Amino acid sequence: MAIIKNDIVYDQDKNLSTDIYFPNDTTSNTKILIFWHGGGWFRGNKNSVKPLAVNLANAGFVTFVPEYSLAPAHLFPAAHQDAIHFVNWLLNSEYTDPDDQKNIVQIGASVGGTMALQVAGQYGFPTVTWSAPVDFSHWIKNHETVKASPDAKNDFAYTDPAQIHNSFYKYFVTTYAGGKQEAILQKMDAAAYDFSNLSSLMMINSADELTPLDSVLNFIKFLAKHDHEVELLVIKGQRHAMDYGKDYLDESLDYLRQRIKRQK
Structure with missing residues (x-):
């Protein structure tokens, strides 16, 4: 079973915290995964994804699930800024070593996937998005x-x-x-983000769901035009993000593991 540390504060001013899920058999080869929860930037919290985070830890990843500011009390770009602040905190925290940036990966669900795109563009973390809205x-x-x-x-x-x-x-x-x-x-718009350091990106979307597929295809064309690597997996049906996330967890983690190996 995973070992969980709850409510580790990463932003004292905003009182924002993260939960950390440690694999029971942590080794020097253990990787780090940031999971960004969804909720439309107005709801959702780290507690809502606890079962999934336990699965991620049991798969061998030290998993961080940060909270971020929510609307309408906090408007754009508050949540986006929180994501960048969290990563800076993580890289300078006791939970990472100086060379750990190459061992960090991300999964983002729904708008959490949108935030993961921003982080991926700036830090180069291999990333999987589940139904990230982009337009x-x-x-x-x-x-x-x-x-x-x-x-x-x-x-x-x-x-x-x-x-x-x-x-x-x-x-x-x-x-x-x-x-x-x-x-x-x-x-x-995701196309407005800085993707100068984007490395590996996999986007998973349902064929007919909340996130319009045509907007995702346009975003992929934008990335391709700028010579960025991206893979798209379109699954049948109308499920959105967490509705299918557990079913596609193996595919997501296999992709991330392969990208970590390739970066070495």
Whole structure:
């Protein structure tokens, strides 16, 4: 069983903490994994992914699950800044050695995947995203008539999954952005991030889900245009992020292990 250290504070000013899951048989070959939880930047916490984090530790990774600032109390780029702050803290903490940067990998679920993209671009950590939203400015511009809600099924009696997804997408985007200001939304777009140090990236998405597949394909074209390596796995169905994450954990970890070996 994993050994868990809870509530290790990494930002005293914001009182943000991380849980750490240690493999029971930690060795010098143990790798480090950062898991970024989802929740649309307005909900979710590190406790919600505890069973998954235990599985990650049992797979041989010292696993960090950081919390970050949530909207509407904290608007863009608060959560993104927290992610960078966490990585800087980790690299300078007692939990890493000076040469451990090459041993760090990431998995990010939903908007946690979006944050993982930003971190990957700056630090080069091999990364897997599960249903990371990547387009905000174009999406909002093309969905002006969509009514925003975190629960459109009950709020508007919607039954069409596409309507429910669109309503939720608009809600979490505009909540974190603090509105529909195009300049802010463009900065939120994944294509606006610094990818100068991007190394290895695998994106997993369902064929028909909350994260529009066409936006993911456009983002991959953007990365390819700038000569970045990226793999895309499209799975059938409508499941989003954590809905399929456990089923694709082996594929995700195999990819990350191979990339760690390649970096040596």
